Amino acid sequence: MEALQEIVSQVSQLPSFWHGAGSVTSDVLAAIARHASGRRIRHSLETGTGKSTLVLSHVSEEHTVFARDDRGQGDSLSRVQGSRLLRRESVTFVIGPTQRTLPLFDFGHPIDLAMLDGPHAYPFPELEYYFVYQHLAEGAILIVDDIHIPTIYNMFCVLREEEMFRLLEVVGNTAFFARTSVPLFDPISDGWELQQYNKRRFPVRDEMIPVTMLDRVKRVIPRPAKAVAKRFLEARSRAR
Numbered sequence: 001m002e003a004l005q006e007i008v009s010q011v012s013q014l015p016s017f018w019h020g021a022g023s024v025t026s027d028v029l030a031a032i033a034r035h036a037s038g039r040r041i042r043h044s045l046e047t048g049t050g051k052s053t054l055v056l057s058h059v060s061e062e063h064t065v066f067a068r069d070d071r072g073q074g075d076s077l078s079r080v081q082g083s084r085l086l087r088r089e090s091v092t093f094v095i096g097p098t099q100r101t102l103p104l105f106d107f108g109h110p111i112d113l114a115m116l117d118g119p120h121a122y123p124f125p126e127l128e129y130y131f132v133y134q135h136l137a138e139g140a141i142l143i144v145d146d147i148h149i150p151t152i153y154n155m156f157c158v159l160r161e162e163e164m165f166r167l168l169e170v171v172g173n174t175a176f177f178a179r180t181s182v183p184l185f186d187p188i189s190d191g192w193e194l195q196q197y198n199k200r201r202f203p204v205r206d207e208m209i210p211v212t213m214l215d216r217v218k219r220v221i222p223r224p225a226k227a228v229a230k231r232f233l234e235a236r237s238r239a240r
Helices: 002-012 026-036 051-059 076-081 098-104 124-133 150-159 213-220 223-239
Strands: 041-047 060-067 091-095 111-116 136-144 165-171 174-179
Touching: 002 026, 002 051, 026 051, 026 111, 026 136, 026 165, 026 174, 041 051, 041 124, 051 060, 051 111, 060 076, 060 098, 076 091, 098 124, 111 124, 124 136, 124 150, 136 150, 150 174
Parallel strands: 041 060, 041 111, 060 091, 111 136
Antiparallel strands: 136 174, 165 174
């Protein structure tokens, strides 16, 4: 652990403008090391690359980085690959836009830690999450960076109410979740009405969206009464 703390210290001393794509803070780097050292990290992945990659290369037995070649547009990839602080033997780089590389990637094993810090425009964060969440092992750490950006914040709001995850902490603009033992939400089905975020907000209240009288009634009926009514209607339907 002392050796890891020394790595975090050295990475933190790199200038904030070390590359042009923006860097996580020293507090976030310390939090990454703290959460990662709490369990064995056999396989991990990261979208985007930077100082976090240097730290993760020392806590993961096999770390996969999905990143664009941004030479001349931030130079994050070349800075990471050329750093003496990178433990190269533990890292594999998958070069290209994550919108193309993640759907084609053969995971082959559960992921113990994932950090999402790729493209931030809608719907790209959700796209990354979709292809990653179904491979997270129970107890895995999911790190979501830049939650102060509205598109990322939207996803953060959904995840912190998602039963598959437990919010561990928020450090600066970075959220840390743990994968719970709740069964995987089916990635090829629907079931939107089963998710807590939707349960608590349906139907949407927006002046642009018409609300029927039935919708208004649903809002005031207690959830137990709804369940009783649903069972009654199902039993009546089967009796016909």
